[in-house]
Amino acid sequence: MSSSSITRRGLLAGAGGLALSTLLPSVAQAHGRATTLSVRGADLSFLPQLEEAGVRYRDLAGRVRPAEQIFAAAGASYIRLRVWVDPPDGYSDKARALALARRAKRAGLKILLDPHYSDFWADPGKQPIPAGWPTDLPGLTKKIRSYTRELVRDFARQGTPIDMIQIGNEITNGILWPVGQLYLPDGTQQWQAFTDLLKAGRQGALEGQPDAKIVLHIDRGGKLGDTRWFFDNITTYEVPYDILGQSYYPMWHGSLAELQANLIDSEQRYDKPVLIAELAYPWTFEDGDGRGNIVGPDSVLPDVDRFPATPAGQAGFYEAVRDVLKQVPDGRGLGFLAWEPEWIPGVGWQPGAEASNDNLTQFDFTGRALPSIRAYRRP
Numbered sequence: 517m518s519s520s521s522i523t524r525r526g527l528l529a530g531a532g533g534l535a536l537s538t539l540l541p542s543v544a545q546a547h548g549r550a551t552t553l554s555v556r557g558a559d560l561s562f563l564p565q566l567e568e569a570g571v572r573y574r575d576l577a578g579r580v581r582p583a584e585q586i587f588a589a590a591g592a593s594y595i596r597l598r599v600w601v602d603p604p605d606g607y608s609d610k611a612r613a614l615a616l617a618r619r620a621k622r623a624g625l626k627i628l629l630d631p632h633y634s635d636f637w638a639d640p641g642k643q644p645i646p647a648g649w650p651t652d653l654p655g656l657t658k659k660i661r662s663y664t665r666e667l668v669r670d671f672a673r674q675g676t677p678i679d680m681i682q683i684g685n686e687i688t689n690g691i692l693w694p695v696g697q698l699y700l701p702d703g704t705q706q707w708q709a710f711t712d713l714l715k716a717g718r719q720g721a722l723e724g725q726p727d728a729k730i731v732l733h734i735d736r737g738g739k740l741g742d743t744r745w746f747f748d749n750i751t752t753y754e755v756p757y758d759i760l761g762q763s764y765y766p767m768w769h770g771s772l773a774e775l776q777a778n779l780i781d782s783e784q785r786y787d788k789p790v791l792i793a794e795l796a797y798p799w800t801f802e803d804g805d806g807r808g809n810i811v812g813p814d815s816v817l818p819d820v821d822r823f824p825a826t827p828a829g830q831a832g833f834y835e836a837v838r839d840v841l842k843q844v845p846d847g848r849g850l851g852f853l854a855w856e857p858e859w860i861p862g863v864g865w866q867p868g869a870e871a872s873n874d875n876l877t878q879f880d881f882t883g884r885a886l887p888s889i890r891a892y893r894r895p
Contacts, residue, residue, distance in 0.1 A: 517639065517686070517735075517763060517794050517855050553841055555791060555851030556892045557594025557625065558587055558878075561608045562859050564616060568606070569862035573883045576890075583858045584616075586885060588623040591893040595620040596628040596793070596853045598685070599667065601646040602635045604867050610667065617676040626679040628731070628793070628853065631667060633660060633684055633692055633717070636866070640688040640735055645695070653695050653709050660692070660713055661720035668724025680729040682793065683717040686763055688734040688746060711753040718756060733761035733793045738770025740778040747786055759850065760786060761793035764837075767811055771818035776840040783848045790844060792852040795837065796876040797823065799830040799888070804881040805861035807870035825875075827886045834891035854878060 563583050573583045575590075584595060597613045597620075617627055632638040635646045645651060649659050664681075671678050684691045690698030690706065696713045699705055718730050732750065736742040747760065760782050764775055779790045801813045817825070823833040834854075841849035857878035861871045874881065878888050 517765070517796075551842075551847075552894055553838065553849070553851035555594050555628075555853065556894070557592050557596060557628070557851070558854040558857050559596035559598060559630070559794070560584060560587075560616065560856070560858055561596070561598035561613070561630075562856055562863055564612055565606055565863040566858060566860070571860060571862045571883055573858065573879060574885060576885045576887070578884065582619065582623075583879075584619055584623045584625065586889070587892060588625055590885075590889045593626060593851075593892075593894075594628055594679070594853060595625045596630055599629065599631045600634060600636055601632075601663075602648065604636070606867075607636070610670065614670060614674060614676070617671055618674065621676045627671070627676065628680040628682070629668070629671065629678045630682045630685055630733075630793075631664065633663075638684065638691075639686045643684070643687070643689070643691050643693045643697070645692050649692075651695065653712065656692055656695055657712055657716045661716040661723075664717050664720030665724040668721050668728060672725055677725055678728055680731050680759065681721045682731045682733045682761065683714050683721070683757075684733070686733060686735040686794075687714075688736060688742075707749055707753055711750070711755050714750075714755050729758040730756070731759045731761040731791065731793065732757045733763070735763035735794075736769065736778070737762045737764030737792065738766070738772075738774030738778055740774070740781055743778055743782060744785065747782065751786065758788070759791050760788045761791045763794035763855075764792050765794070765796055766818050766833075767815045772836055772840055774818075775837075776843055779840065779844050779849060783844050783846075789848040789850050790841075791850045792837065792841070794855040795852045796855050796857070796873065797830050797833040797888075798825040798875045799827045799877070799880075799886055800875045801825050802875060802881075804874035805871050808872060809870075809875050810872045811876060827880075827888070830878075831887040831890065834888045838891060 572580050574580050575586045598608045599613045600608050634644050650656050690696045690710045696710045698710050721728050782790050798811050803809050823829040859873050860877050860879050861874050878886050
């Protein structure tokens with residue numbers, strides 16, 4: 517996710533707009549449903565900066581503990597770690613990700629690595645080439661392979677091997693723009709260049725760690741037609757991957773019913789397990805730092821009547837997401853990763869900016885855990 521603007525959530529160019537609005541429990545029942553979710557985790561990439569800003573976290577009982585330990589004690593199984601190539605000082609570079617990986621492993625958490633292949637935020641609205649990288653396709657193909665290989669090896673060398681890796685972050689519109697930009701302003705679609713880069717990144721990841729699971733991650737959680745458009749082309753261009761990853765923010769990506777329909781369709785159409793790689797929901801419409809949030813009272817939440825923007829409503833939403841994932845046939849709804857649920861006021865999305873997601877966290881503005889933290893339990 518990018519926290520800079522809500523406007524980046526435009527429709528995928530050229531994609532179909534099909535959206536299913538009904539749940540499909542009969543499909544799941546016919547194939548059996550999961551009794552638990554193997555992936556229950558969170559992207560905690562801002563955690564070191566928040567701690568440096570003086571933020572402290574408390575569990576539901578009020579005890580001060582490191583955030584990753586609060587999640588692990590609640591039943592979490594994974595941490596997701598963002599890596600930028602050369603970000604502003606203090607932000608999520610490789611050194612910080614490696615240090616947080618050591619903490620995660622001590623807490624008993626597995627690792628999903630999320631290299632953005634950029635110096636800063638990368639998402640469907642922007643995928644800038646790192647300043648120090650080549651700007652031609654042959655050079656970038658070589659660079660993404662070698663960079664990914666060495667990045668993965670660095671995690672293994674320190675005793676924190678990764679378990680899964682995304683080849684880019686929310687790559688719905690391509691990667692490493694403009695060379696790997698999927699949809700150009702003139703309407704051209706660069707599938708060949710884009711998928712060549714994906715294949716090179718995957719190759720590098722497996723050279724670094726042969727048993728790493730490869731995730732392709734887009735931001736179309738409840739958008740079935742858009743998802744088909746993207747992954748049908750991925751299939752046509754023969755990009756190998758292990759897990760189909762989605763972002764799901766209901767204010768941009770549709771209802772829970774549409775999410776369930778899309779996940780079930782993806783599992784059946786592509787024969788891949790599915791993962792919600794990013795997830796968030798408001799527990800309030802108040803603004804913790806008074807400097808603006810990307811989700812407020814004017815935002816459209818499709819299921820807000822069931823799940824109001826309150827701590828209890830947020831907890832109910834997470835329970836409903838668990839149920840949606842369990843409806844995916846054959847236990848192939850792997851689970852979910854909340855996006856920056858620790859990002860309470862204290863650190864901006866860029867230097868000097870606001871914490872624009874501070875009402876989408878799983879801690880209140882003082883750092884006290886909210887009831888939705890119970891969604892990480894194993895059963």
